[in-house]
Amino acid sequence: MPGLYAAGEVAGGLHGANRLGGNSLGDILVFGRRAGDAAAAFARTDGATRAIDDAQIAAEQAALLQPLGGDANGSAPAENPYKLHEDLQLAMQDDAGIGRSEESLQRALAAILTLRERSARIRVAGGRALNPGWHTCREITNMLTISEAIVRSAIERRESRGSQWRFDHLEQDAEFGKINFVTRRGDDGMGVASVPLIPLPDRLRPLLERSRFYDAAKLPKGYLTETARAVGTRRKKK
Amino acid sequence: MAVVDQPKPSVDAPIEDVLTASGLTGETLTLRVLKGVPGGDTAEVAYQVPVVAGMVILDAVHYVQHNLDTDLACRWNCKAAKCGSCSAEVNGHPVLMCKTRVDDLPAGPVTVHPLKSFPLIKDLVTDVSRNYEVNREIPPFTAAPDDGTPWRIPQQDIDRLYEFRKCIECFLCQDVCHILRSHDYSDRFYGPRFFVRVASLEMHPKDVLDRRDQTRDQGGLGYCNITKCCTEVCPEHIHITDNAIIPLKERVADVHWDPVRFVGRKLFGRNAD
Numbered sequence: 354m355p356g357l358y359a360a361g362e363v364a365g366g367l368h369g370a371n372r373l374g375g376n377s378l379g380d381i382l383v384f385g386r387r388a389g390d391a392a393a394a395f396a397r398t399d400g401a402t403r404a405i406d407d408a409q410i411a412a413e414q415a416a417l418l419q420p421l422g423g424d425a426n427g428s429a430p431a432e433n434p435y436k437l438h439e440d441l442q443l444a445m446q447d448d449a450g451i452g453r454s455e456e457s458l459q460r461a462l463a464a465i466l467t468l469r470e471r472s473a474r475i476r477v478a479g480g481r482a483l484n485p486g487w488h489t490c491r492e493i494t495n496m497l498t499i500s501e502a503i504v505r506s507a508i509e510r511r512e513s514r515g516s517q518w519r520f521d522h523l524e525q526d527a528e529f530g531k532i533n534f535v536t537r538r539g540d541d542g543m544g545v546a547s548v549p550l551i552p553l554p555d556r557l558r559p560l561l562e563r564s565r566f567y568d569a570a571k572l573p574k575g576y577l578t579e580t581a582r583a584v585g586t587r588r589k590k591k
Numbered sequence: 592m593a594v595v596d597q598p599k600p601s602v603d604a605p606i607e608d609v610l611t612a613s614g615l616t617g618e619t620l621t622l623r624v625l626k627g628v629p630g631g632d633t634a635e636v637a638y639q640v641p642v643v644a645g646m647v648i649l650d651a652v653h654y655v656q657h658n659l660d661t662d663l664a665c666r667w668n669c670k671a672a673k674c675g676s677c678s679a680e681v682n683g684h685p686v687l688m689c690k691t692r693v694d695d696l697p698a699g700p701v702t703v704h705p706l707k708s709f710p711l712i713k714d715l716v717t718d719v720s721r722n723y724e725v726n727r728e729i730p731p732f733t734a735a736p737d738d739g740t741p742w743r744i745p746q747q748d749i750d751r752l753y754e755f756r757k758c759i760e761c762f763l764c765q766d767v768c769h770i771l772r773s774h775d776y777s778d779r780f781y782g783p784r785f786f787v788r789v790a791s792l793e794m795h796p797k798d799v800l801d802r803r804d805q806t807r808d809q810g811g812l813g814y815c816n817i818t819k820c821c822t823e824v825c826p827e828h829i830h831i832t833d834n835a836i837i838p839l840k841e842r843v844a845d846v847h848w849d850p851v852r853f854v855g856r857k858l859f860g861r862n863a864d
């Protein structure tokens with residue numbers, strides 16, 4: 354989308370499979386600067402003034418205002434956005450945490466899709482001024498999208514890597530190390546595609562290859578597998 | 592990865608069950624929140640909130656938002672007493688809602704009101720933009736041109752500045768100070784938060800500007816009569832009055848009321864200080 358710039362962690366993917374606390378500082382500085390420079394340059398070009406489709410604006414406004422619009426359609430009762438938020442938290446916490454499996458992820462996906470249906474009926478009281486319930490309506494809509502993208506991609510990644518422990522695929526798989534999963538909105542919902550990683554510049558590759566995490570064969574014996582297996586068995590017993 | 596043994600509430604469990612799993616005490620708190628917008632009716636609305644062990648007032652406000660009144664406006668962000676957003680007056684005391692435990696308050700209804708010294712926007716949200724204007728009036732840290740030598744700053748100076756650096760801009764001190772609260776002198780009085788900022792700049796050994804006249808003339812430092820109410824409410828425990836305001840007053844007095852320096856300045860200019 355021309356003119357849209359991202360700075361910070363939302364720029365995505367910088368830290369690979371794991372993301373340690375404090376790493377975001379690097380993202381903030383590097384991408385803040387790059388996005389700022391690029392946005393300033395873009396603002397000076399002709400492309401910066403462009404016609405926006407009025408119909409799109411109207412549709413977006415209608416979507417935003419819908420939760421303020423009185424009764425929910427149909428016979429089903431209106432939904433409270435905070436309830437949806439809590440239910441989504443529980444579903445993600447229980448089934449899409451660091452330790453996950455195909456089974457748990459499918460459960461999470463089913464929960465998300467049900468919540469999405471319910472989200473069509475969110476209604477809140479009050480007006481547009483500083484109305485946190487209304488803000489939550491927007492947030493929950495976005496959170497459902499993000500959660501679905503996370504879960505669908507996690508299902509496809511049949512390996513354990515970084516902060517994903519797949520109880521049903523305990524090993525790191527070198528082939529998965531060469532691709533990213535990208536989610537796109539399609540006509541019939543969200544689709545996941547695998548795209549090859551952009552090769553690292555030559556000057557950086559030796560750095561990464563030295564890391565024992567780059568190549569599963571170099572991982573210390575028992576790393577991941579033992580702990581994950583223990584947690585996995587305990588979970589299954591429940 | 593924590594393994595939770597206790598039974599987990601199902602995804603569709605009502606909020607009460609979720610709370611039971613996380614420690615409902617069985618008590619009920621009556622929260623009387625001031626609701627309203629300027630020019631409209633403002634009135635206390637009473638809400639009944641089930642108390643959870645360790646609950647803070649911000650939790651109770653969130654319970655109200657989630658379950659009883661989704662339209663109740665309040666600012667918050669970190670829930671860790673670090674962002675300075677959730678300032679309010681609880682039982683009449685200016686506090687951070689996220690740092691005020693329900694079990695620390697006397698039994699009975701608890702009132703939650705917006706900060707009184709700032710214009711109301713809605714419910715618990717006030718317009719604190721005057722503070723940002725004042726902030727912009729204070730010239731920022733300015734060092735002498737770099738001459739290539741590394742800075743050496745004595746540890747005492749660092750410690751002194753670190754205290755002021757702890758400020759989270761909650762503006763509780765601005766709220767409680769009678770110069771702003773009762774006299775409404777926000778147009779001629781910077782307020783304790785900004786005396787802290789000026790002090791941190793004036794006491795920085797590498798800063799070369801002089802903000803003393805400005806602090807006296809536009810900042811209204813003289814209005815402060817050292818009641819220490821600001822110090823009392825500061826959640827970061829900054830000794831605002833003792834360590835920032837009084838030393839600033841002394842520095843201003845040095846310029847304007849020390850007869851020897853006064854004569855020196857008349858004869859030799861500002862550098863005679």
Ligand code: SF4
Nearest residue numbers: 768815817818819821
């Ligand atoms: S000590 Fe001064 S700044 Fe602080 S509350 Fe009292 S009058 Fe206001």
Ligand code: SF4
Nearest residue numbers: 758759761762764825
């Ligand atoms: S000095 Fe203390 S009370 Fe005042 S704004 Fe800073 S942290 Fe808050």
Ligand code: FES
Nearest residue numbers: 669670675677689
């Ligand atoms: S929510 Fe950040 S200080 Fe209370």
